[in-house]
Amino acid sequence: MKTVVNILKFYEELGIEYIKKIDIKTKEDVLKELFDKVAVCKKCELSKTRTQPVFGEGNVNARLMFVGEAPGRDEDLKGKPFVGRAGRLLSELLTDIGIKRDDVYIANCLKCRPPNNRDPSSKELESCFTYLKNQIATIQPKVIATLGRYSTYQLTNEKGTLGSLRGKVFVFGDIKVVPLYHPAYLLRNPNAIDIFTSDLKKIKEIASI
Ligand code: URA
Ligand code: SF4
Secondary structure: OOOHHHHHHHHHHOOOHHHHHOOOOOHHHHHHHHHHHHHOOOOOHHHHOOOOOOOOEEOOOOOEEEEEOOOOHHHHHHOOOOOOHHHHHHHHHHHHOOOOHHHOEEEEOOOOOOHHHOOOOHHHHHHHHHHHHHHHHHHOOOEEEEEOHHHHHHHHOOOOOHHHHOOOOEEEOOEEEEEEOOHHHHHHOHHHHHHHHHHHHHHHHHHOO
16 A cells, blocks of 8 residues: 555656645644743733743643642743643642643643732733643644643633533533642642542543543
8 A cells, every 4th residue: 555655756756746735733832832932922021030931841741730820930941831830730630540640731821920929910820821722723632631720711711710610521622621629729628629620530531641
């Protein structure tokens, strides 16, 4: 059976030049282009105070994607999402139920740190949303776990409290969205960890991982 490459070679030999111009981009290519855009983005005021943007990281073929709020101090310094205290707790709770951090993809609504970790403004969220939407469209996870109220609102339009939304299943296009408590909330309220873990188990099942 002829491979696609053979067929393309055949056309090339016939002198059909335009075939060469067909540009098949991998997920990595698309994300790299997006990364480069974020690296120089000045669409909102946060570009003036950030050390560096935090694009997101993980498995580009992940069936499960986490979306947090915005980088904090540690993330702003390291350029990686969820690497501070809240991030370490998240990794630990994932490991506890057999999910490897390397198997999922982790991003935030805002790519740049708000000064002193203040709440994101709706203008900033709006400006940055295009990057997150492109990440989601490229990775195409089965399930998105939103961490905290900002990412939950951004992807579900639900304005209720996390207490009432957590563990429920919403949709963003054809992707399921399940809100979770934010790990920073768990640091302040350790008695909510059990609920978080049971929501995470449900997500694991929905994502078939
Ligand atoms: N909190 C978030 O929402 N995102 C991070 O990356 C770190 C802390
Ligand atoms: Fe650009 Fe988003 Fe950073 Fe604002 S937060 S400067 S929109 S990357």
